[in-house]
Amino acid sequence: MKRTPHLLAIQSHVIFGHAGNSAAVFPMQRVGVNVWPLNTVQFSNHTQYGQWAGEVLAPAQIPLLVEGIAAIGELGNCDAVLSGYLGSAAQGQAILAGVARIKACNPKALYLCDPVMGHPEKGCIVAPEVSEFLLEEAAAVADIMCPNQLELDSFSGRKAQSLFDCLAMARALLARGPKVVLVKHLAYPGKPEDSFEMLLVTADGSWHLRRPLLAFPRQPVGVGDLTSGLFLARILLGDSLVAAFEFTAAAVHEVLLETQACASYELQLIRAQDRIAHPRVRFEAVPISL
Ligand SMILES: Nc1ncnc2c1ncn2[C@@H]1O[C@H](COP(=O)(O)OP(=O)(O)O)[C@@H](O)[C@H]1O
Numbered sequence: 095m096k097r098t099p100h101l102l103a104i105q106s107h108v109i110f111g112h113a114g115n116s117a118a119v120f121p122m123q124r125v126g127v128n129v130w131p132l133n134t135v136q137f138s139n140h141t142q143y144g145q146w147a148g149e150v151l152a153p154a155q156i157p158l159l160v161e162g163i164a165a166i167g168e169l170g171n172c173d174a175v176l177s178g179y180l181g182s183a184a185q186g187q188a189i190l191a192g193v194a195r196i197k198a199c200n201p202k203a204l205y206l207c208d209p210v211m212g213h214p215e216k217g218c219i220v221a222p223e224v225s226e227f228l229l230e231e232a233a234a235v236a237d238i239m240c241p242n243q244l245e246l247d248s249f250s251g252r253k254a255q256s257l258f259d260c261l262a263m264a265r266a267l268l269a270r271g272p273k274v275v276l277v278k279h280l281a282y283p284g285k286p287e288d289s290f291e292m293l294l295v296t297a298d299g300s301w302h303l304r305r306p307l308l309a310f311p312r313q314p315v316g317v318g319d320l321t322s323g324l325f326l327a328r329i330l331l332g333d334s335l336v337a338a339f340e341f342t343a344a345a346v347h348e349v350l351l352e353t354q355a356c357a358s359y360e361l362q363l364i365r366a367q368d369r370i371a372h373p374r375v376r377f378e379a380v381p382i383s384l
């Protein structure tokens with residue numbers, strides 16, 4: 095029997111609704127991964143409501159929790175670490191220490207870093223020191239990085255001028271350390287208005303994928319977290335990078351279709367669960383080069 099992969103997911107938890115682990119854990123479980131959620135914050139709701147209650151986890155807790163898993167002899171079973179929304183840069187450093195500890199037990203373990211940065215217009219609030227940490231430290235350690243366009247622009251210090259420019263910027267990020275860059279959401283002058291686009295860039299090649307852009311009165315949150323979580327889950331389940339990329343695009347699109355049909359602001363993960371596991375739509379990743 096094939097072993098069920100184990101994944102340590104270090105990101106935010108919201109009580110109401112879906113963002114961070116609250117967007118990613120259930121879908122990753124639904125596709126067949128054992129998830130170990132470590133919540134960097136516990137908030138009542140995501141920050142784009144403009145108000146929330148709750149606390150950031152003390153950074154010192156992260157190594158203690160990882161050590162607790164080591165103490166019961168299970169740390170070597172960890173196949174991957176995923177990190178997303180951070181409450182502070184100190185938490186980021188603690189995560190990198192945790193990643194080093196896990197890689198010492200299991201050198202094959204992967205680290206996927208979703209470099210969640212602020213999105214001031216959208217009301218996504220992240221401390222500026224967190225962005226700095228992601229640029230300066232996390233990129234050097236991550237095996238896989240999943241920026242959105244804004245985050246890719248921050249890494250590059252400029253705005254993309256074209257699709258090929260996005261590709262060049264993703265390649266530049268690759269040169270900082272990660273072996274795989276997934277740009278979860280492209281934005282560039284001239285992009286067709288009715289399409290939602292993503293890029294997968296590795297040392298072996300680059301692929302571009304388009305899916306329909308759906309209309310929402312208010313953009314749902316947690317789509318990025320859902321995307322990076324499913325991508326890593328499918329890689330752990332044995333998909334090739336391109337297959338994981340295509341699966342992720344299809345499953346996320348299914349969730350958005352369900353969310354739109356319910357006229358909901360929050361992602362409809364429970365209603366869409368069978369469609370997450372078995373997407374009915376398919377989008378093809380098309381090779382592109384500079
Ligand atoms: N097919 C789609 N149609 C419309 N909106 C989408 C679609 N896919 C994703 N989105 C939206 O696109 C945005 C992606 O946001 P972005 O900031 O680029 O990434 P992230 O989700 O990581 O913050 C989100 O607001 C999400 O709700």
Ligand SMILES: Cc1ncc(COP(=O)(O)O)c(C=O)c1O
Pocket residue numbers: 106107108113114137139140141142179210217218219314315316317318319320
């Ligand atoms: C608590 C929390 N976690 C994570 C996110 C990131 O969500 P997204 O997947 O849309 O980038 C947000 C965005 O506002 C948030 O408030």
Ligand SMILES: [Mg+2]
Pocket residue numbers: 210211242318319
């Ligand atoms: Mg995001």
